[in-house]
Amino acid sequence: MIGEKDCGLYFVETVSKKQPVSTVKAAPFDPADVAARFSLAGRAAGFRVEQYGEIDGFPLIALTKRAPGKRPRIYLSAGMHGDEPAPPLTLLALLETRFFDERATWFICPVLNPTGLVRGTRENATGLDLNRDFLDVRASETRAHIGWLQRQPPFNLTLCIHEDWDSKV
Numbered sequence: 001m002i003g004e005k006d007c008g009l010y011f012v013e014t015v016s017k018k019q020p021v022s023t024v025k026a027a028p029f030d031p032a033d034v035a036a037r038f039s040l041a042g043r044a045a046g047f048r049v050e051q052y053g054e055i056d057g058f059p060l061i062a063l064t065k066r067a068p069g070k071r072p073r074i075y076l077s078a079g080m081h082g083d084e085p086a087p088p089l090t091l092l093a094l095l096e097t098r099f100f101d102e103r104a105t106w107f108i109c110p111v112l113n114p115t116g117l118v119r120g121t122r123e124n125a126t127g128l129d130l131n132r133d134f135l136d137v138r139a140s141e142t143r144a145h146i147g148w149l150q151r152q153p154p155f156n157l158t159l160c161i162h163e164d165w166d167s168k169v
């Protein structure tokens with residue numbers, strides 16, 4: 001009889017013949033901690049931080065910073081898919097290093113799917129892919145996000161940032 005452990009080893013060996021399997025595990029993504037860091041760094045960099053919703057105790061936040069004069073309005077979103085943690089973490093690093101300066105008026109929704117991010121799943125906790133939810137809205141996250149978007153002025157540039165998780169080096 002083959003035990004569960006043996007099956008696991010066999011699986012890893014089979015996969016590793018096709019492509020290397022990384023033994024480095026990503027640190028768990030804590031949406032509440034990441035949102036708190038966005039709030040702290042955002043306020044320090046002159047952003048207005050707004051909580052536009054809450055999902056399972058996790059805040060849905062938006063950061064805005066208006067530049068004086070006529071500047072392009074740039075909107076960035078991240079964290080739509082919970083198995084793509086790089087975009088929120090990259091935006092946080094950019095925020096903490098003061099990338100978002102007065103060249104533009106900035107609008108940032110950095111953690112759109114907290115329950116997916118905490119689970120590491122593409123979908124939210126109820127199994128919905130938020131990126132497929134905008135035409136026939138079912139998820140509370142999407143409804144809150146659309147509500148926030150409708151309160152903003154038109155954007156000159158929109159960047160919905162995702163992670164190319166199936167790319168090959």
Ligand SMILES: [Zn+2]
Nearest residue numbers: 081084162163
């Ligand atoms: Zn994605």
